[in-house]
């Protein structure tokens with residue numbers, strides 16, 4: 212019996228006016244289109260002897276002996292019978308008492324009711340956004356939200372997804388008012404509204420005005436049907452008391468429905484946790500497909516997450532020794548005496564900020580510094596990002612040109628990331644290199 216919906220390949224090819232095209236040809240045409248726009252992505256391996264002004268290893272934990280030693284101790288202390296591989300999905304054989312204790316540890320550290328481990332921040336955002344908004348609900352999202360949030364929203368059953376201008380409380384207010392005016396169920400609280408933001412944006416490095424957003428939601432949604440979902444990927448370890456994030460720095464953790472903390476950036480590890488209430492956690496365990504249908508992280512990853520959180524919780528650094536352990540059970544008592552690595556990175560941020568603003572060029576299209584104070588991410592806005600990045604790389608400083616489609620057209624830049632392991636001498640080297648490039652560009656344009 213034939214299925215009338217299936218068109219045999221030979222028939223479709225012969226009836227088409229186009230000659231048969233192989234899939235590979237179509238793929239290479241897509242690549243050529245990217246190439247033509249200078250937007251083709253490539254994998255690169257960095258040479259060893261370079262200075263890292265690019266990775267998200269903001270606290271330099273990836274190369275920290277304190278981190279490595281503690282991690283190795285955790286691995287070595289595991290009994291021989293303890294499996295290193297998780298062996299399956301969290302819902303089948305991939306769960307462990309160790310994973311559950313780690314979730315409690317991280318939840319307590321972040322002053323959250325519960326935490327749920329995902330294999331990555333990407334999976335966490337996809338899991339949350341694809342499953343939690345209910346049919347008919349509304350999602351309002353910042354225009355610069357990460358690709359993983361877009362992926363989750365694309366899969367979600369929400370009735371509407373509405374973008375608002377980047378980090379604009381007025382923009383959020385307009386977008387929310389429009390929904391309220393359009394649909395009485397938003398106003399009367401029958402439909403839920405999700406506000407999806409990051410606390411620090413990965414490309415621009417700016418901090419979201421979360422308190423202003425809360426004000427907007429309080430003003431316009433008196434039935435408390437507004438739910439914040441905040442991605443803290445870039446603030447984890449770097450901002451807030453002991454690196455607990457922007458939300459805890461602001462003291463608004465009780466107002467967040469979901470917080471996502473990822474471990475692949477400042478925590479030198481892998482995976483992510485969703486901080487939420489117990490009901491929400493149970494729901495995700497049942498409905499988040501990016502959690503259910505994947506092999507859970509194995510013990511070495513869990514141990515590395517544990518290592519990073521112990522360092523944060525203890526206020527430890529490699530350079531100044533151990534500061535008093537401030538934990539009793541899991542009741543963390545935050546004080547102002549911690550944050551050595553955070554302090555170091557903040558020192559370097561101020562230094563680089565000053566040095567970059569001292570650079571001289573006659574052509575502002577060539578160079579403008581875009582930087583949010585206290586952020587380890589700097590945007591060097593230039594009309595020639597690839598050339599500037601290549602020049603820095605040739606001189607041993609790894610920075611990256613960030614091009615569309617990763618960022619919107621016209622927002623090209625060179626992204627510079629600072630780490631607590633960078634030195635003032637390295638910063639000086641980078642700044643001098645940028646100045647040489649600017650001088651060369653000026654000379655070239657003067658000779659035209």
Ligand SMILES: Cc1ncc(COP(=O)(O)O)c(C=O)c1O
Pocket residue numbers: 330331332333334336357359409413442444445473474475482483
């Ligand atoms: C804001 C943001 N959210 C989520 C992710 C994804 O996290 P992960 O690398 O753990 O998948 C990233 C990483 O690029 C990010 O920048």
